[in-house]
Amino acid sequence: MTDKFTFSLDYSSEECWGRVGRIQTRRGEIPTPVFMPVGTAGTVKTLAPDEVKTAGASIILGNTYHLMLRPGTGVLDHFGGLHRMMAWDRPMLTDSGGFQVFSLKKLNKINDEGVEFASHIDGARYWLTPEESMRIQRSIGAEIMMVFDECCPYPSDEKTARAAMERSVAWAKRCRADHPHLRNGQALFGIVQGSMYLPLRLESIKRTEEIGFEGLAVGGLSVGEPKPLMLEILDGMMPHMPKNLPRYLMGVGTPEDLFYGVERGIDMFDCVHPTRIARHATVFTTEGRISLMNARWQLSDAPIDADCSCYACRNFSRGYLRHLFKAKEILGLRMASLHNVTFMINLMNNIRQSLIEKRFIAFRDQFLGRYLDKENK
């Protein structure tokens, strides 16, 4: 396995800011734009790695916060990293732990050095700093690591937003110092902050870019703000993002978000949404989301989505899947999760193809027309 990390652009759309490219890593290629399923605690919830592969995932996420608490870096080091432990041989990306830590209620102390918090598992106290986050992410061993940043809640006043942005820049520098280019064979991405204040966002882009990273992420969006505001901020930011780096919109998306992000020039997406709603019986179809618990499917012979190639859609009716959810059978959670992950990845593949074939806008309007129309009923 040779250290490698390159990003190349194959095609830039003339219809929008969308672009098509590929990230080459030591564990294989990631075609972009890409949707990355989330494997919170060392598994994409309910799914086996071969199923995630069959769904077409070229990269998955791991969560530093969860993995540092359990199994912990001692165990991860023993097993030679998370890839080997969880039998996943394709690329992986880890967040920094910052987002989860700042979302915790039991945040004991925060200063320029780092953050002290209590574990949600046993209340034990932990310190997380930029350097500690780098150390943990090296134990996990993902192809792409993220800088430790401060993500402020929505809404935040400008003073709070600036302070968090300044601290994020300072921490980004410490991360880069601790983790130079491809140390341990792993790339490191910077994160743009600045809440909903475009001037702060632009300053953050400039100062983060200057530090020098292998990719640049947009953090602090989809944190509770109205969607039009998120898109407005993206509209203002994206022309200023460096073109030669992969751009990652953290914690986004839904099917519609993939279109909104791609047309603004985003290359990478991740979200727990598809697997989380699946475990509550909600699944994607080209005609909007449906709940498999709904009584109307009791006698339905139809698959979740007739166009889908996943195991659930090839073998099971909505009627049977409804039965599984009513009977609280784990196979129901599995099949809904498998379908939603497959749906997101197939949708992104279709988006990518539509960009190349210069019909992205038509595809977007056709898809969202059907999907959102039914959603809003």
Next chain:
Amino acid sequence: MTDKFTFSLDYSSEECWGRVGRIQTRRGEIPTPVFMPVGTAGTVKTLAPDEVKTAGASIILGNTYHLMLRPGTGVLDHFGGLHRMMAWDRPMLTDSGGFQVFSLKKLNKINDEGVEFASHIDGARYWLTPEESMRIQRSIGAEIMMVFDECCPYPSDEKTARAAMERSVAWAKRCRADHPHLRNGQALFGIVQGSMYLPLRLESIKRTEEIGFEGLAVGGLSVGEPKPLMLEILDGMMPHMPKNLPRYLMGVGTPEDLFYGVERGIDMFDCVHPTRIARHATVFTTEGRISLMNARWQLSDAPIDADCSCYACRNFSRGYLRHLFKAKEILGLRMASLHNVTFMINLMNNIRQSLIEKRFIAFRDQFLGRYLDKENK
């Protein structure tokens, strides 16, 4: 799909009462002796049908009690039976609902006509009779149906045991009258009762055999009695069981039970034990059961069982599986279930082979020597 149900004996051991044969059904062959995984509510818990096939299952069970309550015969009829609904194309066996109903606390009324009970789901009242059990089992559509019987608890006095046996014989006659030979293409097995009283057991064998069934089951064992007592009853019964019919020991077994039953001439076994203990992190190995929650596996690189060919053993260490159980990840339940089902089926395949190769006793002593030795530590 042509109606077909035959049982043929290929080999009778000279070392013990064990026998090797095959049941031919409209949905394929079942080599015997066989272990049948239980698919309580239309799914072998946590597993997809392709996984159950890969584990080597030639037949699975469905539970009439659970399936009559949910999804109910209206839904089953709509889908053309459980096979099609759950995408299982190999043979299936259904119990009669009697065992579960008699285990219920909310048993409202029992008389010679049948049993009234309240659903554990919503408290709704149901009547179950021999004819109703036949009707429901025809809706489910298994290759093998079971007569509706009364299974008495352990311990029961002789008078109670005789009354239950007499009622079971009377109900067996009504089942046969309602469901003649291969009606709807489905075979029907009788069930021997008589609690721990050998004379009652022998009388039950004779009177049930006389009614004429496609197979004969031993019910009312493994209901709380000491294992030596169960084996003593089997020792007394088995020489009197008809040789030309498949013999099914209901609700048994553990790995050791497979040996105990096979050497006494049992052809078919089923039990929720392997999948139930799996969901509590207990898995089979050739050196006894282990708990994957045990701290000693935290850094273990070893698979559950080095000789096992299941997906879990080919891909995951005990250390990773322990992590999944600690983190309450569903993949842990799946992998432990898959392993235990695979283990039971592989063990039965090895037992079958050892019978044919005239080395059953040696194999039994070697396996149980290792398995029980570690179990008892």
